[in-house]
Amino acid sequence: MILLNPNRHESLCPDERSREIMRKTIAFFENKGLKKVKEDDHARAWYADFLEFVKQERLFATLLTPARYGESADCRWDTWRNCEFNEILAFYGLAYWYTWQVSILGLGPIWMSKNEEMKRKAAQLLQEGNVFAFGLSERTHGADIYSTEMSLAPQPDGSYRANGEKYYIGNANLAPMVSTFGKMADTGEYVFFPADYRQKNYELIRNVCASQSYVGQYALHDYPVSAAEILHRGQEAWDACLNTVNVGKFNLGWASIGICTHALYEAIRHAANRRLYNMAVTDFPHVKQMFTDAYARLVAMKLFSLRAADYMRAASPDDRRYLLYNPIVKMKVTTQGEEVINLLWDVI
Ligand SMILES: Cc1cc2nc3c(=O)[nH]c(=O)nc-3n(C[C@H](O)[C@H](O)[C@H](O)COP(=O)(O)OP(=O)(O)OC[C@H]3O[C@@H](n4cnc5c(N)ncnc54)[C@H](O)[C@@H]3O)c2cc1C
Incomplete structure (x- = not known):
């Protein structure tokens, strides 16, 4: 199977x-x-x-x-x-x-x-078993990362001080390296640097989501960054940001497949064990239709994503097929996942 x-x-x-x-x-x-x-x-x-x-x-x-x-x-x-x-x-x-x-x-x-x-x-x-975090989003700017306000100011001794806030950052409560995206205060160039949640100039404000996860809001107040810690500057920082999103968001499709698979099994178990009008709910023609539809969509989601995984693996400046397949995994596979869940909702 x-x-x-x-x-x-x-x-x-x-x-x-x-x-x-x-x-x-x-x-x-x-x-x-x-x-x-x-x-x-x-x-x-x-x-x-x-x-x-x-x-x-x-x-x-x-x-x-x-x-x-x-x-x-x-x-x-x-x-x-x-x-x-x-x-x-x-x-x-x-x-x-x-x-x-x-x-x-x-x-x-x-x-x-x-x-x-x-x-x-x-x-x-x-x-050592640590987790990591990606500090890109800011509360007031959301998807508009051009407007990033996190700023890194050069100091006379060659080091830097970071100031600004990030919002919606998973693992911000325990990642020793929170890859933080900002702009140089003097030139406006983009920059990536790591921030450590244990430093005193790192303020963990709160969890912004009511869930098991910690999706954090954090602020850096004159947070010291050494020149040796800078990960990227200028165009490279921008490219690293978008490429990271490319690599990472591909996983959303796979998450969707995992969620839908479990939901499908649970829904079938429930419907098959529930008897109404002296018959199993799975015997109703419209329920059969919904399960068949959900199953077909889920299999298609997985087949497509397996194919796309090859293009992600083979991606290079010369092989750019991933540019087509990756966004479809990110967007279409996940929205089909919503469709599958909607069908299962109707059954249960
Ligand atoms: C649970 C959760 C966890 C997250 N974890 C992280 C994390 O770990 N690190 C991190 O950096 N971020 C994280 N994010 C933030 C996520 O990346 C942002 O939600 C995303 O950048 C969009 O920002 P926004 O939600 O403020 O929406 P907005 O930017 O306010 O967008 C609102 C709507 O405007 C439209 N829109 C905006 N821009 C465009 C565009 N270019 N083209 C077309 N339509 C557009 C869309 O319809 C969009 O839905 C997380 C978000 C959530 C909900």
């Missing part, structure tokens, strides 16, 4: 370590159990258990460290296996997926940087 089946998971990964990661992650959630997963969701409980599991099993370190910076041979950034991991996390809960997703976004400007010292630092932090 093409859809994820946690009871008989058939990993598409060729190597044992990758298959082990998928297996153990499924086992973690199956042991936690649907009841507890739902309770934590309803109570908006912080997912400390999941982050501890990630740390113990070196999951993000293995999956998100490029081979060159990895401490062990199993580390590599591999879109193919990351897609599978995306799907599994979202199958069990979007909050678990989100902390992984924003770590990917946070690492984007770091791995795309020429700053070797910061890359080695990130690799070390991954080994």
Whole structure:
């Protein structure tokens, strides 16, 4: 079966370590159990258990460290296996997926940087089980990143001071490197630099979402940044920003597939066990039609995304097919996911 089946998971990964990661992650959630997963969701409980599991099993370190910076041979950034991991996390809960997703976004400007010292630092932090964050959005400007107000002012000693606020930033409460996008105060050039939530000039204001995730608002007040910490400047900073969004937002399609797969199973279980007018709800012709429609859309979502994963993997200045496929995964696969959920709502 093409859809994820946690009871008989058939990993598409060729190597044992990758298959082990998928297996153990499924086992973690199956042991936690649907009841507890739902309770934590309803109570908006912080997912400390999941982050501890990630740390113990070196999951993000293995999956998100490029081979060159990895401490062990199993580390590599591999879109193919990351897609599978995306799907599994979202199958069990979007909050678990989100902390992984924003770590990917946070690492984007770091791995795309020429700053070797910061890359080695990130690799070390991954080994230690840390998560990452992407500080792009600002409350007043939203999608309009040209209007970014976060500003980095040069100091006489060659260092910088950052001032400004970011909004909607996942993991802003615990990422030691929050990749922060801003502008140089003197030249107006774009810039990316890391901010550490533990520094006293980093003010964590609040969680702006009522969910298990921490989607933070933070402010930097004269936050000190050394020249050695700068990740990107000028056009490179802008390109790193958009390319990170390209890489990261592709995952939204996979999250959608994971969510819809679980919802489909739950809906079928409910409808098949519910008897009305002396028949199972799954026997109603319109319910059959809705399930068939939902299933067909979900399979199409997955087939399309599998194909697109190849174009993401092959992407280069000469192979730009991903430019067509990636936005469709990001937008069309996710909106089809909404369609699937709407159909399932009607059934249950
Ligand atoms: C749960 C959650 C988590 C998030 N996590 C992060 C994170 O970790 N890091 C981060 O940096 N950001 C994060 N974001 C912010 C997200 O990237 C922003 O929501 C996004 O930039 C849009 O900003 P906005 O929501 O303020 O919408 P606005 O910018 O106010 O846009 C409103 C509407 O205007 C229209 N619009 C705007 N621009 C365009 C355009 N160019 N073309 C066509 N229509 C347009 C669209 O219809 C859009 O829906 C998160 C957001 C949410 C909801």
